[in-house]
Amino acid sequence: MSRSHSPSIRMVASRAGVSVATVSNVLNGKASVSPDMVARVNKAVEELGYVVDIAASRLRSRKSLLAGVIVPDLTNPMFAAFVSTLEHLARVDGFDLVVVSARNDAAEEADRLANIRAWRPAGLIAIPCDGAFKSRLPAGFSIPTVLADRIPDHDEFDLVAVDNAAAAGAVARHLDEQGFRNCLVVGTRLSISNVRERWEGVQAAARQMTLELLEIGIDDPVGLDAFERRLRERSKPQAMFALDHGTALATYRIVAEMGLKVPGDIAFASFDDMEWMQLVGSGVTAVRQPVEAMAEKAWLLLSRRLAGEAGEPVTRRLRCAIEIRGSTARSAVSRGGETESLKREEKHGNQ
Amino acid sequence: MSRSHSPSIRMVASRAGVSVATVSNVLNGKASVSPDMVARVNKAVEELGYVVDIAASRLRSRKSLLAGVIVPDLTNPMFAAFVSTLEHLARVDGFDLVVVSARNDAAEEADRLANIRAWRPAGLIAIPCDGAFKSRLPAGFSIPTVLADRIPDHDEFDLVAVDNAAAAGAVARHLDEQGFRNCLVVGTRLSISNVRERWEGVQAAARQMTLELLEIGIDDPVGLDAFERRLRERSKPQAMFALDHGTALATYRIVAEMGLKVPGDIAFASFDDMEWMQLVGSGVTAVRQPVEAMAEKAWLLLSRRLAGEAGEPVTRRLRCAIEIRGSTARSAVSRGGETESLKREEKHGNQ
DNA sequence: AATTTGCAATAAAACGTTTTATCGAGGAAT
DNA sequence: ATTCCTCGATAAAACGTTTTATTGCAAATT
Structure with a gap:
């Protein structure tokens, strides 16, 4: 049980020697209250540390802020x-x-x-x-x-x-132009509209590049296992594109654990630009959403x-911006090696 | 102006053909209301989609959940x-x-x-x-x-x-034992108690290692400049320890931009274990707080x-846990090179 | 049969506000 | 001097609840 309740408008009124209506008028800046009253009320409010009860206020005034x-x-x-x-x-x-x-x-x-x-x-x-x-x-x-x-x-x-489709499409086009011949696209589930739109954008934009989709649940070990198995197959994809932050993090972790070099062994792009994507390796190409x-x-x-x-x-x-970073640098032909040097040239477009 | 207000307890009462008090009793599971009433009230609640007005409820009952x-x-x-x-x-x-x-x-x-x-x-x-x-x-x-x-x-x-001091001390001891001879400690400001406690913990724990403190503000370009200048000096520190997440991110970014190898050129440890610290380079040694x-x-x-x-x-x-990762691997003597192999051995203590 | 008890249901008061209607006093107009 | 406004201040009603006090009625006790 609390000791003393917090002060009510009634206490303010009695301390200021005015009516509650007057206090309310002062507090809400209503017209026509004499300067004298205003001063008295404000003084009392100050002394008591009175703060209006929002709930009661809304209840009566019927306007909810x-x-x-x-x-x-x-x-x-x-x-x-x-x-x-x-x-x-x-x-x-x-x-x-x-x-x-x-x-x-x-x-x-x-x-x-x-x-x-x-x-x-x-x-x-x-x-x-x-x-x-x-x-x-x-x-x-x-x-x-x-x-x-x-x-x-x-x-x-x-x-x-x-504009999910456009942004995802731009990434797909970028990968395509970099010369990657096939791309593994991963996302939590197509039932999430964003993921669906992005996937459709990728499909519409890819020209030379063949596509492949993998749905990975949210915190779903089974889906991640499937992903890892896919990467172990002989015909490993040259590039991959994670359609949301969750899968980007989870899949990048697996890629790193498997010891695969990015982009030497596999190129990597992501929707959602998180802060770590500037730090990791030579940077991760990502779509930056205007949150x-x-x-x-x-x-x-x-x-x-x-x-x-x-x-x-x-x-x-x-519209989304696209941050091109080292993780999608052209290296489908020339494996590994020199990718370090072209590290993060547009770092500063990022402020 | 909204068209129809959301239903009140009065409407529920009249629709159910009972008094408002009865509705309230049913809703709050009060003793002794006949099953018949309960059914009638619940039906009316259902039909109207009635939801109690928390504010009014608290106002009268004087109990705030x-x-x-x-x-x-x-x-x-x-x-x-x-x-x-x-x-x-x-x-x-x-x-x-x-x-x-x-x-x-x-x-x-x-x-x-x-x-x-x-x-x-x-x-x-x-x-x-x-x-x-x-x-x-x-x-x-x-x-x-x-x-x-x-x-x-x-x-x-x-x-x-x-226990900031103990955890920070453990990191300092670790760096010490790894053979780093001096350490640059960075944090937002000592006026933040956590940062102060951590700094004190470091001071208490370091034995062979000489220490140096740099306060970097929060989103403060001046502080970051000072940091960068310090790293460019000839007597660059062998190790550094960021005392909070903000500075860890900011300083790591600068270290990466300067092209310094971690831990080859400088060892790096952090308070606050963020997800990217598993991904970056060979992993960043960090204190994991039990949030x-x-x-x-x-x-x-x-x-x-x-x-x-x-x-x-x-x-x-x-108590905090400490995640030892590649960024503090022993390399003060033998620069660069072989640190990759001892990458993130305790990855799985991390689940 | 008359009184008491017990219980389910309700009417009314109360919570802290704002709003509406009322009041009283001090000029201005008659 | 009476009436009529105007204006600053207030009393009282209202908001949607819960709680308290009261009611009515049937069952149980004398």
Whole structure:
């Protein structure tokens, strides 16, 4: 049991010798309160360390300066950056955020959404687990909603995403032009829309290069075993392309453990540019997603809806940058050796 | 303006043909309500998609199943993992979390704390920006509080941290035993308690090895320049030890850019074991902090306080593991070359 | 048969706010 | 001097809950 409750507006009022209504008026900057009152109230507020009870405030005023945010996994650096940016923007607009993670689980996503609803947020920003997001919204939960990053099955929401197909296609073209004759493409699962779009982009862009797809689950040892077996086959692929951060990390680890040289033995490219990709070997070629921009756009879209803007759901596709690094340097013919020297020439485009 | 408000307990009551009190009783599993009523209420809840309004509930019941969490930076993977674990544990206990980031800024920390207070959480878990945390708590904000990771100036709160000195000392001893004669130790600033403790641990443990300290700010180009200049001097250190993740990443990047071989030209060790440290070169020797365990301990401590456990503030120090990798392999005498072979032998202690 | 007990259900109060309606006082207009 | 505004301040109602006190009714006790 807590000793003393935190001060209420009533205590402020009595200490200032005014009514609670006056205190409320002062705090909310309402019109026509005399300077004298303002001073008295502020003094009392200061002395008591009074802070408004947001919940009670929202309850009565029926206006909620709160937005819900749900992401598949907070430990994913991309999503963490997304949330962090969002939090900052929200605060600037006077909003609070209730952030939850679905931990890559659809059932948990549904549960957390119900939980978010219990907070009665004014709006929602979601990076869905998968395409069936809508079906997991609690019945009758209809607040302005912006989806981000992953593409849902039904387009009834505003959406911000990156142009997966184009970016993945550009990487594929790059590999193709470097002269790699075949490429092993890996991703968690095609059921994740991003992965699917990227795979389709690769297929559309590859010309000379033959393709091969391997789905590896999320933290799935079986899938990783399959991957490793594939690399041990005689007809090992000349290049590989990981379609998301998770598989990039997992597969790169295996490649390193097997003692394969990159790009000498196999070229390596990745969607999602993580910080370690600049450090490892001669650098890993990667697609850099504009996460911050995505968060900004998502918040902007939501703000507009909250301001009452009507109209059809809109979709915004953001362009990705591609960081060419040593891991895809031409060496299909001349194995090993001299790749070190052309190390990371565009290092500084990276700030 | 939203069209239809989400259903209230009153609507549930009228649809079920009972009183609101009965609905509340059913929802909260209160004693003695007939099975008939239970069924009717649940049916109505189902049909309307009713979800309780947490804020109103807390307001009246005066019991808050909400805990505040503040961290210096959400994009730091360590803190993200901390928060993620915490969120899961909280949920298991029926708690919600309001998570904010201070963005490495003391003023912002103070601001966010006031904001957290507006939510009237039952407890608080904080990773403070610096030692002066207490001074930034809003006046009269006294709820059960657990600090984590960083050590405050005054010990009036429960605290969970790692044994920085011992772990850093072990690394120093390792470097010493490997035969490195001098070591450049880098960290953001000694004013961060962790960094200070680690530095002290290093000093206490080093025997043959001479030490040298360099403070590099957080995202501070000046500090990094100083670091780079130091590495260009003729009497370049044989080994270096980065005392936190930020400096480890920044300095390793510079080392790589300068074309220095690790450990051939300089040995490298780090506090904070990040995933890329297994991948880069022959692996980076690092202290692995038990973040999840720290979150668990923090939550446990808070739960107890919330359950009413009284008593003096307690401090728990968790032990760190040390991952010896190639970056500190003995090569002070025999430069370059054969270090590849002893690559990452304890890879599997790492799961 | 009259009273008490026990129990299920509800009406009403309360939580900390904001909003709406009311009030009183001090000028300006009649 | 009376009436009419205006304006600053407040009392009271309301928000969606939970809790407390009250009700009504049937069963159990005299």
